Amino acid sequence: MIQLTDDAIDTQYLLALVQRPEAGAVVLFLGTTRQFTKGRETVQLTYEAYREMAHREIERLETEARRRWSLVECAIVHRLGVVALGEASVAIAVSSSHRDDAFEAGRWLIDTLKETAPIWKQEHWADGSMEWIHPVESTAGREAAE
Amino acid sequence: MRVTVKLFAGARELAARSEIVVELPPGADVGELRAALADSVPQLGPLAQRSMISVNSEYASDASPITEGDEVALIPPVSGG
Numbered sequence: 001m002i003q004l005t006d007d008a009i010d011t012q013y014l015l016a017l018v019q020r021p022e023a024g025a026v027v028l029f030l031g032t033t034r035q036f037t038k039g040r041e042t043v044q045l046t047y048e049a050y051r052e053m054a055h056r057e058i059e060r061l062e063t064e065a066r067r068r069w070s071l072v073e074c075a076i077v078h079r080l081g082v083v084a085l086g087e088a089s090v091a092i093a094v095s096s097s098h099r100d101d102a103f104e105a106g107r108w109l110i111d112t113l114k115e116t117a118p119i120w121k122q123e124h125w126a127d128g129s130m131e132w133i134h135p136v137e138s139t140a141g142r143e144a145a146e
Numbered sequence: 147m148r149v150t151v152k153l154f155a156g157a158r159e160l161a162a163r164s165e166i167v168v169e170l171p172p173g174a175d176v177g178e179l180r181a182a183l184a185d186s187v188p189q190l191g192p193l194a195q196r197s198m199i200s201v202n203s204e205y206a207s208d209a210s211p212i213t214e215g216d217e218v219a220l221i222p223p224v225s226g227g
Contacts, residue, residue, distance in 0.1 A: 078227075089226075114225075116224070117227075118226075119226025120154060120225050122155070134155070136223070
């Protein structure tokens with residue numbers, strides 16, 4: 001299940017989606033709004049996506065994760081709009097027969113989503129300034145495009 | 147041909163709009179589109195240089211051709227998660 005949502009992420013619902021009798025392991029990763037980044041204070045984040053492409057890109061990641069690891073279920077949700085401190089902006093829940101597959105796939109999914117999904121965050125700093133984050137070291141899509 | 151380019155996040159703010167229409171010769175590629183974007187909105191130049199361009203929701207290389215009617219977007223370095 002893949003979803004881009006403007007609402008708070010319901011982690012219990014995600015867990016219920018992936019928890020299955022044939023799975024012996026469930027891993028849930030949450031990315032949450034952190035208050036301090038290199039000493040600067042964040043009050044909230046705003047996320048924006050190229051929705052249609054982000055959905056397709058995350059679908060592609062799920063397909064690739066299922067090819068690489070033996071997964072029972074996979075659910076990926078990214079929140080858009082304002083995300084308050086401590087709240088989740090992204091959730092990845094995966095289940096597998098044995099824990100190695102779920103841990104490795106979950107790790108790969110979040111790492112790769114952060115590199116390639118066309119989604120951006122805007123920092124709202126405590127001093128009142130705002131800033132779209134466009135990392136200099138980003139490699140988004142370069143492999144896919146070559 | 148006229149191509150509409152979607153803009154997001156910092157690029158949308160720099161250009162002060164969410165889409166730009168650029169005029170390109172028929173058979174132009176993504177590299178030419180990138181140059182045309184920087185010409186029509188100079189303040190976008192440095193960010194456009196380190197952005198990807200998508201064609202019909204797929205990342206495209208500078209050598210990829212663009213056809214009239216394609217859905218094109220400028221994808222500045224991403225920061226989701």
